[in-house]
Amino acid sequence: MHVAYPPEDPAQIARRPIRVWDLPTRIFHWLLVAAFVVQWITQDDARLLDYHVFAGYAIGVLLVFRVLWGFLGTRYARFDSFAFSPRQALQHLCAMLAGRHERHLGHNPAGTWSIFGLLALGLATVVTGIATLGGAKQLGPLRGLIGYARGDTFALVHKYLAWSMLVLVALHLLGVLLASRAEHENLVVSMVVGTKSSNGSFGGVPAATPVASVLLVILAIGVWSYFRGYLQARPLQPYLPFTQPALAENAAWTKECGGCHLAYHPSILPARSWTKLLREQHAHFGEDLDLEDESVRRLQGFAAMQSAEAHRTTLAWKVDSTTPSSATPLRVTDTGYWKHRHADLSDADWTRTKRFACDGCHLDAAAGTFLPGAIQVGMQTASPEKVR
Amino acid sequence: MTPVRKALVTLFAALSWALIAPRAHAGVVDDLLKHYTELGAANFSAEAGEAFFDRAVIDAKTGEPRKCTLCHTTDLRRTGKHATTGKVIEPLAPSVNPKRLTDARDIEKWLARNCKWTLGRECTPQEKGDVLVMIRGR
Numbered sequence: 001m002h003v004a005y006p007p008e009d010p011a012q013i014a015r016r017p018i019r020v021w022d023l024p025t026r027i028f029h030w031l032l033v034a035a036f037v038v039q040w041i042t043q044d045d046a047r048l049l050d051y052h053v054f055a056g057y058a059i060g061v062l063l064v065f066r067v068l069w070g071f072l073g074t075r076y077a078r079f080d081s082f083a084f085s086p087r088q089a090l091q092h093l094c095a096m097l098a099g100r101h102e103r104h105l106g107h108n109p110a111g112t113w114s115i116f117g118l119l120a121l122g123l124a125t126v127v128t129g130i131a132t133l134g135g136a137k138q139l140g141p142l143r144g145l146i147g148y149a150r151g152d153t154f155a156l157v158h159k160y161l162a163w164s165m166l167v168l169v170a171l172h173l174l175g176v177l178l179a180s181r182a183e184h185e186n187l188v189v190s191m192v193v194g195t196k197s198s199n200g201s202f203g204g205v206p207a208a209t210p211v212a213s214v215l216l217v218i219l220a221i222g223v224w225s226y227f228r229g230y231l232q233a234r235p236l237q238p239y240l241p242f243t244q245p246a247l248a249e250n251a252a253w254t255k256e257c258g259g260c261h262l263a264y265h266p267s268i269l270p271a272r273s274w275t276k277l278l279r280e281q282h283a284h285f286g287e288d289l290d291l292e293d294e295s296v297r298r299l300q301g302f303a304a305m306q307s308a309e310a311h312r313t314t315l316a317w318k319v320d321s322t323t324p325s326s327a328t329p330l331r332v333t334d335t336g337y338w339k340h341r342h343a344d345l346s347d348a349d350w351t352r353t354k355r356f357a358c359d360g361c362h363l364d365a366a367a368g369t370f371l372p373g374a375i376q377v378g379m380q381t382a383s384p385e386k387v388r
Numbered sequence: 389m390t391p392v393r394k395a396l397v398t399l400f401a402a403l404s405w406a407l408i409a410p411r412a413h414a415g416v417v418d419d420l421l422k423h424y425t426e427l428g429a430a431n432f433s434a435e436a437g438e439a440f441f442d443r444a445v446i447d448a449k450t451g452e453p454r455k456c457t458l459c460h461t462t463d464l465r466r467t468g469k470h471a472t473t474g475k476v477i478e479p480l481a482p483s484v485n486p487k488r489l490t491d492a493r494d495i496e497k498w499l500a501r502n503c504k505w506t507l508g509r510e511c512t513p514q515e516k517g518d519v520l521v522m523i524r525g526r
Contacts, residue, residue: 259498261473286449286472288504290497357474 017195018204020105022074023212028066029191031219032122035059036169039162046341049372050241053133053140054226058219060126063119065215074205076106084109101182105202108179114172121165128158137314137372139242148317238363241373247312250302256295260287262359265368266306267316268332274303276328315370331356349377416492417520424513432514437522440515445507454506456519464526481526489524 021029035055042052070079082104084092092109095102102108107115134142135151146154180187190196194207233239247265257263266274278296281289291299306312308320318337329335333355342355353360363374421432442462444453459477460468465484468477479485489495499519503511511519 260470261475286505288501290500290504354474 016198016200018198018202019194019207020076020196020205021191021194022077022205022208023194024065024069024208024215025073025077026191026194027212027215028062028069032059032062035062036165040166043162046372047375047377049137050226053129054222056126056129057226058222059122061218061222063122063126066119069211073211074208075202076205082107082109082112082115084112086113089113096178096182101179103183105196105198111172111175111179114168114175117168118165118172121161121168125158125161125165128154128161132158137242138244139371148311148314148321238374238376240363240371242371244313244369244371247368248302248306250298250306252295252298253302256289256291256299262357262365264332264358266303267308267310267312267368268319268370269308269329269335270320270323271304271307271309272328273330274307275300277330278303313369332358345377416495417489417524420492420495420520421517424517427513429513429517432517432521434518434522434525437515437518437520440518441522448508456502456506458506464523480523482524483526489520495520 035058038055039052039059042048042055045052069077072078075081088109089112092102096110130140130142131146131154132151133140134144135146135148136155137151138144138148176187185197187196195204198204229239229241247267253266254263277284278291278300281291281296308316308323311317311320315337319332319335322337323329323335332338358370359365361375361377362370363376364371424432441456441460444455446452447454454471459471460480464481465479467479469475470477478487480488482488499511499516503509503515
């Protein structure tokens with residue numbers, strides 16, 4: 001007996017899903033997206049610098065992995081599968097704008113160049129980020145090898161590269177949107193689940209799960225070793241993600257200045273400011289200090305050696321390089337740099353901590369290092385157990 | 389030395405220091421009181437010192453009342469707080485803070501600075517002596 005089966009739908013044959021993106025490529029893609037978002041959230045916030053730095057290292061590891069995977073990976077992850085010339089990319093774009101979309105199972109010629117651009121810009125942003133950290137903050141692997149001024153230049157380049165990346169990301173998203181519409185296939189979902197529909201002329205690729213596991217394990221070890229300090233933190237012993245060699249101390253300075261207030265380290269103001277403060281010691285913000293001449297001499301000597309001009313900290317460098325030589329600020333809160341760094345704090349933030357009580361938020365204020373990551377806004381004011 | 393003997397020696401040393409140390413401090417204050425007497429003060433009294441310590445004086449510039457207890461509180465065995473900076477001030481009472489009243493220069497420096505801020509003038513030898521006698525008893 002003849003049984004009449006309905007004819008096969010040609011669209012069904014054409015729309016058989018095959019795996020195009022292997023697991024390592026997808027994990028790379030979405031972790032890069034996550035890290036990129038973290039970078040824009042944490043940029044320019046000293047409180048979050050350790051997250052920014054870690055995400056930067058993670059991006060570096062991901063990009064290096066992606067370059068290696070471009071040679072060793074599965075078919076559509078390999079560079080040779082999408083080694084299109086710029087001319088081909090242009091032709092592809094023109095065809096697309098003319099309404100003739102040319103479908104590629106892997107990256108199309110235009111998309112290829114956003115991939116190469118993002119890889120190159122990403123690596124350059126990571127490198128200039130590490131150079132910024134080493135120069136402008138004197139932290140990280142390049143500490144001491146780059147000066148503050150050069151570090152500031154790297155910071156500027158780092159910023160421009162990041163913005164260029166953002167522009168390229170926007171173009172990439174636009175391309176994904178247009179191609180998704182032209183191909184009647186959600187390419188974002190493809191990057192999540194790994195499959196795209198195929199007419200069967202090409203086979204799928206293996207998932208490469210072992211490689212993906214190795215990549216995840218490396219990143220997990222990175223997270224653990226970078227952030228485990230937070231697990232050991234106690235209320236009176238907060239974890240400081242960044243450290244620097246201790247600054248010089250002076251017994252007379254600690255005793256005389258620390259008797260009434262935080263013994264502000266001399267590195268926070270220029271030498272001329274300390275000279276003026278000590279000369280005007282009989283009218284010191286409403287108090288007559290009545291310091292003996294010998295004490296004044298000792299304090300003056302320490303201040304002269306450790307003042308902002310010695311550039312022993314980022315704060316010192318910034319205060320010295322941004323305060324006009326005609327100005328003699330008597331308080332660090334009068335400097336343009338201080339105002340710039342605290343501009344985003346509202347009056348409500350200053351209810352618990354007075355502006356001159358640096359140690360109200362800066363855990364290392366007594367040490368004078370004012371490191372990023374050692375900041376807790378809204379912390380209770382001065383307690384004797386404060387980190388030194 | 390056995391651990392027990394070591395512990396005994398340490399205990400003995402600590403006990404002797406505890407007996408000698410307060411006398412050494414008393415010496416510092418006694419010397420200052422003697423000095424104040426030479427300047428014309430006499431009959432130092434803890435009661436007078438206590439009254440002086442809590443007496444408010446209107447500051448000429450700000451119009452605000454100022455007194456010693458503003459920063460040091462009325463209970464000298466507790467920590468105080470600097471009126472402008474908020475810095476914690478360790479207790480003045482030698483009974484809980486043995487470092488107090490051990491350095492004549494320190495005593496004179498703080499009396500000079502704090503009298504000027506609180507009263508707008510230096511304290512008289514009589515006032516300083518009364519306050520020291522009062523603090524010593526706490």
